[in-house]
Amino acid sequence: xxxPFSVIGGFLxxxxxxxxxxxxxxxxxxxxxxxxxDFGSLAVDAGxxxxxxxxxxxLANGCACCSLGSDLATGINKLQSLGMEHxxxxxxxxxxxxxxxxxAKLAPNLVPHATITLINGHTLADLxxxxxxxxxxVKQLQGGGQLLLNxxxxxxxxxxxxxxxxxxxxxxxxxxxxxxLHSPQQWLTRPVGSDQVEGHSVSQLATxxxxxxxxxxxxxxxxxxxxxxxxYRMKGFVQHGAARMxxxxxxxxVSITVAPEGVTELGLVVIGTAKAVAQF
Amino acid sequence: xxxxxxxxxxxLEQDQAHTHIAIDDDGRIAAIGGAELxxxxxxxxxxxxxxxxxxxxxxGHAHAMEGVIWKLPYVGFYGRYHPDGDYVAGCDSxxxxxxxxxxxxxxxxxxxxxxxxGYDAIYxxxxxxxxxxxxxxxxxxxxxxxxxxxxxxxxxSTALDRAGIDRDHxxxxxxxxxxxxxxxELAEMAAMFQVYNAVGNPVFGGFNDAxxxxxxxxxxxxxxxxxxxDLYNQLEPETVATMQQVVNDQDFPMRLxxxxxxxxxxxxxxxxxxxxxxxxxxDKLRLGAVKIVTDGSIxxxxxxxxxxxxxxVExxVExxVxxxxxxxxxxxxxxxxxxxxxxxxxxxxxxxxDFALQAFAKAxxxxxxxVPHVLQHAQMMxxxxxxxxxxLGLNINFFAxxxxxxxxxxxxxxxxxxxxxxxxxxxxxxDMGLVVALHSxxxxxxxxxxxxxxxxxxxxxxxxxxxxxxxxINAAEALCAITLAPAITxxxxxxxxxxxxxxxxxxxxxxxxxxxxxxxxxxxIPVVATLLDGKVTH
Ligand SMILES: [Zn+2]
Numbered sequence: 001x002x003x004p005f006s007v008i009g010g011f012l013x014x015x016x017x018x019x020x021x022x023x024x025x026x027x028x029x030x031x032x033x034x035x036x037x038d039f040g041s042l043a044v045d046a047g048x049x050x051x052x053x054x055x056x057x058x059l060a061n062g063c064a065c066c067s068l069g070s071d072l073a074t075g076i077n078k079l080q081s082l083g084m085e086h087x088x089x090x091x092x093x094x095x096x097x098x099x100x101x102x103x104a105k106l107a108p109n110l111v112p113h114a115t116i117t118l119i120n121g122h123t124l125a126d127l128x129x130x131x132x133x134x135x136x137x138v139k140q141l142q143g144g145g146q147l148l149l150n151x152x153x154x155x156x157x158x159x160x161x162x163x164x165x166x167x168x169x170x171x172x173x174x175x176x177x178x179x180x181l182h183s184p185q186q187w188l189t190r191p192v193g194s195d196q197v198e199g200h201s202v203s204q205l206a207t208x209x210x211x212x213x214x215x216x217x218x219x220x221x222x223x224x225x226x227x228x229x230x231x232y233r234m235k236g237f238v239q240h241g242a243a244r245m246x247x248x249x250x251x252x253x254v255s256i257t258v259a260p261e262g263v264t265e266l267g268l269v270v271i272g273t274a275k276a277v278a279q280f
Numbered sequence: 281x282x283x284x285x286x287x288x289x290x291x292l293e294q295d296q297a298h299t300h301i302a303i304d305d306d307g308r309i310a311a312i313g314g315a316e317l318x319x320x321x322x323x324x325x326x327x328x329x330x331x332x333x334x335x336x337x338x339x340g341h342a343h344a345m346e347g348v349i350w351k352l353p354y355v356g357f358y359g360r361y362h363p364d365g366d367y368v369a370g371c372d373s374x375x376x377x378x379x380x381x382x383x384x385x386x387x388x389x390x391x392x393x394x395x396x397x398g399y400d401a402i403y404x405x406x407x408x409x410x411x412x413x414x415x416x417x418x419x420x421x422x423x424x425x426x427x428x429x430x431x432x433x434x435x436x437s438t439a440l441d442r443a444g445i446d447r448d449h450x451x452x453x454x455x456x457x458x459x460x461x462x463x464x465e466l467a468e469m470a471a472m473f474q475v476y477n478a479v480g481n482p483v484f485g486g487f488n489d490a491x492x493x494x495x496x497x498x499x500x501x502x503x504x505x506x507x508x509x510d511l512y513n514q515l516e517p518e519t520v521a522t523m524q525q526v527v528n529d530q531d532f533p534m535r536l537x538x539x540x541x542x543x544x545x546x547x548x549x550x551x552x553x554x555x556x557x558x559x560x561x562x563d564k565l566r567l568g569a570v571k572i573v574t575d576g577s578i579x580x581x582x583x584x585x586x587x588x589x590x591x592x593v594e595x596x597v598e599x600x601v602x603x604x605x606x607x608x609x610x611x612x613x614x615x616x617x618x619x620x621x622x623x624x625x626x627x628x629x630x631x632x633x634d635f636a637l638q639a640f641a642k643a644x645x646x647x648x649x650x651v652p653h654v655l656q657h658a659q660m661m662x663x664x665x666x667x668x669x670x671x672l673g674l675n676i677n678f679f680a681x682x683x684x685x686x687x688x689x690x691x692x693x694x695x696x697x698x699x700x701x702x703x704x705x706x707x708x709x710x711d712m713g714l715v716v717a718l719h720s721x722x723x724x725x726x727x728x729x730x731x732x733x734x735x736x737x738x739x740x741x742x743x744x745x746x747x748x749x750x751x752x753i754n755a756a757e758a759l760c761a762i763t764l765a766p767a768i769t770x771x772x773x774x775x776x777x778x779x780x781x782x783x784x785x786x787x788x789x790x791x792x793x794x795x796x797x798x799x800x801x802x803x804x805i806p807v808v809a810t811l812l813d814g815k816v817t818h
Contacts, residue, residue: 011605012605012607073473092604092605093604094601094604094605132584132606132631133602133605135599136601265458
């Protein structure tokens with residue numbers, strides 16, 4: 001049986017721990033196993049952990065000697081052996097959640113599920129210009145999977161609109177939702193970002209190769225692919241100065257990295273439904 | 281009482297060089313002077329009469345991993361000494377590397393996976409060996425090369441097959457060739473662990489390793505170290521028990537200062553544990569300080585820098601990465617200072633230094649420093665930052681070996697020659713009156729205070745270029761920076777670091793005089809012996 005693996009990201013004060021506590025307080029029949037990997041994070045409410053149907057493990061922060069990896073693999077194994085049905089990782093305040101989501105591959109029978117990044121509506125604007133955190137924070141949100149505006153219990157849709165505007169001013173064109181619109185469980189009940197084409201067999205999917213004239217066009221396409229639920233994947237290379245960049249879109253997550261040495265072919269392969277692919 | 285005679289004894293105290301040193305039965309220095317001491321303390325032991333005595337070297341920033349990692353064969357670019365004393369030549373070309381691997385292959389039982397360490401791709405450029413090259417060594421056994429930064433591995437096809445990695449993978453960090461096939465290079469946890477899960481990783485669990493500690497002691501002893509830091513350790517109770525057993529043994533040749541790594545706990549838990557650890561300390565095993573790691577490394581393009589890296593392009597880390605959220609690290613620094621716990625803060629990039637200085641300023645405003653706090657590495661500090669550190673009363677431990685090992689790469693690939701030529705600015709820091717220690721960060725660079733000293737005195741890169749000559753310091757200053765200054769950073773200057781009456785007789789015996797020899801020869805002076813508490817170590 002495959003165990004879903006979800007990642008909850010967000011900076012300090014975004015409400016990760018209370019989100020998880022709410023989840024554990026009313027698990028709606030799902031046995032959640034929680035892994036915590038946050039420096040200085042207060043422990044998840046121990047009172048919610050009594051009983052044998054949930055477990056929380058705290059992880060070392062992978063700064064020395066691969067300890068995160070080994071701890072995480074061990075932690076996942078332990079939670080799986082305890083029969084947990086859904087593993088949730090609370091990741092560090094400086095982590096890029098989409099990259100952490102890839103750690104699902106650490107264990108067999110683990111499948112990436114939801115990637116959620118919580119945002120504190122009160123500190124969003126400040127963090128985006130913070131002297132230490134601004135660039136990291138932008139990356140965290142860009143690679144944040146589903147963004148959820150949290151800590152706005154009294155918020156209404158106008159706060160949401162304001163949050164969305166603040167994000168797009170910072171160049172982050174990802175839709176943000178209000179956490180309070182659903183219970184935590186609902187955000188985790190289906191994979192965010194990679195679910196929409198589930199059920200299509202590979203033969204139903206169309207493929208197309210497009211060549212971007214520069215990195216900014218490739219980025220634009222990647223954002224378009226990420227926003228379109230009918231695009232399953234985009235991957236390929238684009239020239240950028242002397243370097244070649246590798247563009248990858250999986251679900252809503254975009255990653256842009258320097259291509260390995262020796263890549264000569266340029267072009268982006270788009271995979272999705274025929275209708276969606278035709279728009280590229 | 282024991283009296284030793286030497287050709288010269290540099291005490292590093294105000295007075296002149298001496299020739300005789302008397303040590304009492306508790307291993308403390310009873311007297312230091314000339315031939316007149318022979319009358320007072322009996323006949324001198326003359327076995328070191330032709331040699332030079334200096335205070336025992338203090339390696340203020342290295343890791344016990346230096347002992348652990350040697351359980352694997354070394355394949356780094358530069359030659360290194362094994363802790364047991366054998367010189368292992370560097371693999372400074374692809375053919376040399378493959379030849380070494382073939383040699384190992386021939387000596388190993390069939391099908392056992394091969395793990396090696398010390399490789400750094402930055403020295404090979406376009407020629408760096410990939411999967412196919414390793415396949416030429418063996419397709420029978422998995423081969424895993426750990427890069428020296430521990431964030432990358434290069435593996436052969438057998439390892440990829442066992443891990444089930446093929447072109448259809450969806451994992452970040454699995455690099456591919458032009459044909460889209462994995463090329464054997466795997467970056468970061470998610471990718472690396474595919475391989476570790478399939479073929480194992482002998483370095484895991486490295487903190488609690490008695491044999492590794494013994495090797496660490498040997499590595500220190502053979503390079504003249506009588507006190508070494510182990511500057512990031514989770515210090516679980518079992519690890520501490522192992523340390524007590526190994527280090528307190530009278531045959532263990534040096535003092536060990538192990539600092540608690542606090543990157544995975546709350547500040548309150550860190551304070552509680554650090555105070556608790558004081559109880560487990562002894563004369564030889566020092567515990568109770570903590571270590572915070574704020575950023576990555578400059579050669580790994582992960583140190584937090586104000587200006588993006590020269591080759592940083594859009595690889596997602598233009599300005600490097602934080603290891604933890606700055607406000608949480610600030611809270612940790614303030615909480616430890618409030619509890620009078622010494623804090624060692626790893627800061628490589630200039631922005632990381634900015635952050636640490638701001639955090640320490642807040643801490644000092646709230647509670648004046650009662651214990652030494654140290655900026656570790658501090659490689660890119662500018663004049664203003666040094667002045668701030670001085671005003672705050674912080675100590676500095678520079679990574680002097682960087683000039684030699686990565687100076688060329690820093691000019692071309694990381695921060696550019698302007699910044700590279702003033703990296704680890706020891707001259708300027710000393711002129712401002714700062715306490716300046718120098719370190720190797722072994723196993724990142726080889727354990728060896730004389731090489732560290734040489735690097736700061738000469739500032740010559742591996743290619744032979746002179747890098748930032750205005751930041752050179754003289755031999756006497758550099759000797760202080762590998763003895764008394766690091767003793768201050770470890771809060772031990774009352775006991776060690778110089779040779780003065782009442783201090784511990786921790787002494788390093790050298791075949792040549794580091795203060796008078798040609799500066800370029802400092803690194804080659806043989807270490808003859810070390811004395812710990814007045815006893816010659818073995
Ligand atoms: Zn270190």
